[in-house]
Amino acid sequence: MATIKDVAQAAGVAPSTVSYVLSGSRKISAETRAAVQAAVDELGYHPNAGARSLRSTRTDVLALALPLSGTGYLPVGGRFMYGLSEAAGKHGYLVLLVTPPGSGDAGAGLERAARSRFADAAVLMGVEMEDPRVAAMRALDFPVALIGHPADESAAPWTDLDWEESALASVRALRDAGHRRVLYLATVEEDVGTGRTYSVRGIRGAARAAAELAAHVDVCHSSGDPAELYRRLDARFDSADPPTALAVQHPAAIPGILRHLAARGVQVPRDVSLVAVGSFPEDLGGLDVTRIELPVAEMSAAVTRLAAEAVEAAGDPGRAGGDSAPHRLIPPRMIRGSTVAPAP
Amino acid sequence: MATIKDVAQAAGVAPSTVSYVLSGSRKISAETRAAVQAAVDELGYHPNAGARSLRSTRTDVLALALPLSGTGYLPVGGRFMYGLSEAAGKHGYLVLLVTPPGSGDAGAGLERAARSRFADAAVLMGVEMEDPRVAAMRALDFPVALIGHPADESAAPWTDLDWEESALASVRALRDAGHRRVLYLATVEEDVGTGRTYSVRGIRGAARAAAELAAHVDVCHSSGDPAELYRRLDARFDSADPPTALAVQHPAAIPGILRHLAARGVQVPRDVSLVAVGSFPEDLGGLDVTRIELPVAEMSAAVTRLAAEAVEAAGDPGRAGGDSAPHRLIPPRMIRGSTVAPAP
């Protein structure tokens, strides 16, 4: 593999000159620059990442800390890995995956990555209202940016879909169609239990909807076990006063829910209306679900920018540790489909 | 951040001794070892990744090269990222994501990662029968391991589900139930077009099934556009001699297919039997699909081992560039569900 010395020799200049040409941090005469550039292209030279990071304390890598969901695999994780990888690439960053090993030890891999400077900053997914990782990274002076909206808004830069408004809007759409008994199917209960911000804020929005919209909103936690989920749905639909509409914050379960309801003779939207909130990948046989999409690309771009700014700020002593962290709260955008019908 | 010198000073030894204690590459007396270990724990010392890789030419990182599918996001990609991250972790590796930027330039990010030694080896996903990335990495002397079964089996170490046998087995299961007209729904046509190994070998298996099992097997490419897919299905089901069974190698489309068929009045398994081949994440309302699962965890473990061996071999001049590359072809395992009924 070619080193900077090889390039320097080929171009007839000193290694430092090559470095300056490549970083552009010093004025270089046009002809030397051309000679160096030619040598670089000729040799296919790329600076050694280890050496560069050793000297400059920059790795051009972002660590993405993924949690395991209760069920192990987090479907939305895949979309964010792609989204972040693309957004980070535009800023010149690569993405390093940090997943917790099998079980327990949620932050061990992350701490190792931070302490040994594998990355310049960490992007945290699956953020909890009081997330211990934030304090841990702060203790290491390691920049972070969150995908999630924690209780302490100024603890770290963050971005998120406004889940509270999303839940509210989803119920409002149903209320506007005349539905007075709405079942809000929240995220899986493990996520509620660990205090994932999207879970907590979604439920909060549903509660506000009940209070502000004069509707009866029944909040039901979803389950990673489909059979258990269907039992809970059955209990509601078997009741004396069954819901006429469903707002679902667990979109991965929707294909199953639709089939299960169909097996009971319940059709969407004939018998029950449906609004989905969250990442909604697959097609459903042409059924056009009314929904609020999770803006993965937008969030990825935002969190990348926040992370990059946090890296800059950490390098620059004046700006570091400012009073309040920047954030970007994304308002919901409702996509009108064909799954909301007027209430009977 | 603590350096090796800080640890050495705290333990009252030389830096080299700390290094030896940590790497275990030299005998150290029990008491020195204990003193060093105590200092390490005390200071929370982790060796700087850049410095370590600079000297030792090991980064303990695997690059995962993901392709974009025709539709952009590759659903199975997410599962492999998790699977590989976990498997790699057990071998002491972290995983670096290398996705192609927006469009084109399929190998540019990968080549940069290799040339600047961001990683010790690359794991390639979305492998094509004649994959140009393999030759590119060989030219750089960069170790690779493939998730996919390319035309030249000895070009690089690889692992894969035996898609040909899987397709064959899926049709055989239907044939054994008496079905003589089987529709084999292959992968999306972009994947067939670019020669993805799973696409090509799946179709090959379906063709063998037709020849060996005395069944009529109609191979239909799937489409990333659901409407187009349903048009193709309709054409088959509207024909004079419609299929009585479906083998589907595009599992992400199955929820939609089931709904679409149901809208035509076609029920599974009453009117048509179904076998799925591939990664099958979600629940389908309690419908227990007969299927051959993609063994993501097993493949991740295998490819990690192959990659680790390739790294060792590259370091060891004697073993490098041996005659034929190792591989691991995983036989299909059929999971019997309730979606195959006897033919009418």
Place this chain on the structure above:
DNA sequence: TCGTCACTGGAAACCGTTTTCCTTCACGAT
């Protein structure tokens, strides 16, 4: 008594960059 070994552990070279100093040269002002 002396050379030879085994066993520990330290000193120092080295990995490939970036960055801080310096040197050189040309040119205009004093």
Place this chain on the structure above:
DNA sequence: ATCGTGAAGGAAAACGGTTTCCAGTGACGA
């Protein structure tokens, strides 16, 4: 003629580890 100034680029010192030497100490057989 001397000096100050600015432009261009080179020499060398880090950065934080790993690894190759080398040194000191007892033990032991000749």
